[in-house]
Amino acid sequence: MTLQNVRLLPWSGPDGKACYLSTDDSGGYMSRLADNIEAVQLGMATDLLERAAGVLGDQDAGRDDVRLMLTEVTRALRDVVRVATSRGHLLAVSELQS
Numbered sequence: 001m002t003l004q005n006v007r008l009l010p011w012s013g014p015d016g017k018a019c020y021l022s023t024d025d026s027g028g029y030m031s032r033l034a035d036n037i038e039a040v041q042l043g044m045a046t047d048l049l050e051r052a053a054g055v056l057g058d059q060d061a062g063r064d065d066v067r068l069m070l071t072e073v074t075r076a077l078r079d080v081v082r083v084a085t086s087r088g089h090l091l092a093v094s095e096l097q098s
Helices: 029-057 063-097
Strands: 006-012 018-022
Touching: 006 029, 006 063, 018 029, 029 063
Parallel strands: none
Antiparallel strands: 006 018
């Protein structure tokens, strides 16, 4: 298994550690599943960004509302960073193979 054919997956294991896929097939089932999950995660983060702006702009939002929103934003940001890291690695590998 080389660094060139390892993909960071958009989910973590039960203990919170990163999961990787070792494959040369970017169109395989697991690669497509990872692509679809990444797309869902990015879409959810976009929706959450709009909701967070609403909570921050709401003068009546309580401490619990803000805390809950910050918790959700933290989770989404963790997912987005994982997607960006994975896609950055895939882009670097693609450039190496060119």
